[in-house]
Amino acid sequence: MNSANLPQRVRVTAPRAPGAAPAVFPVARELDEQSEVGEVFLSSLIRSQLRLALVVAGGFGLIMVGVPLLLAAVPQLSAVEIFGIPVPWLLLGLGVYPLVIVSGALYVRSANRNEKRFQDLLDEG
Numbered sequence: 001m002n003s004a005n006l007p008q009r010v011r012v013t014a015p016r017a018p019g020a021a022p023a024v025f026p027v028a029r030e031l032d033e034q035s036e037v038g039e040v041f042l043s044s045l046i047r048s049q050l051r052l053a054l055v056v057a058g059g060f061g062l063i064m065v066g067v068p069l070l071l072a073a074v075p076q077l078s079a080v081e082i083f084g085i086p087v088p089w090l091l092l093g094l095g096v097y098p099l100v101i102v103s104g105a106l107y108v109r110s111a112n113r114n115e116k117r118f119q120d121l122l123d124e125g
Contacts, residue, residue: 045118049111056107063099067091 071077071088080087 045114048114052107052110052114056103060099060103067095
């Protein structure tokens with residue numbers, strides 16, 4: 001074929017306006033449309049909340065397993081009493097409940113922080 005017979009290519013563009021920014025799709029819109037991007041953001045939030053729950057539960061579980069192991073490793077603690085109360089009872093009664101409260105408070109605080117970051121991402125986009 002002869003190059004004279006081929007149609008000439010023409011590039012068509014729109015003039016750029018000063019200060020024009022490319023179209024931005026907000027994260028909230030991605031979530032509303034249930035797009036793949038929205039799914040990625042949502043699954044990221046769910047993964048971070050799951051990771052937080054596993055860390056808190058794991059730390060609490062280690063301490064809960066540690067108390068019986070401590071009592072098994074040092075059987076003399078069972079004979080010790082403070083104010084007429086055996087030490088194992090004090091460890092379980094006075095040690096575990098504050099641990100439950102502190103673990104719960106830390107979890108709630110961190111979960112709220114994760115959700116606030118996600119909400120800021122929605123508001124930002």
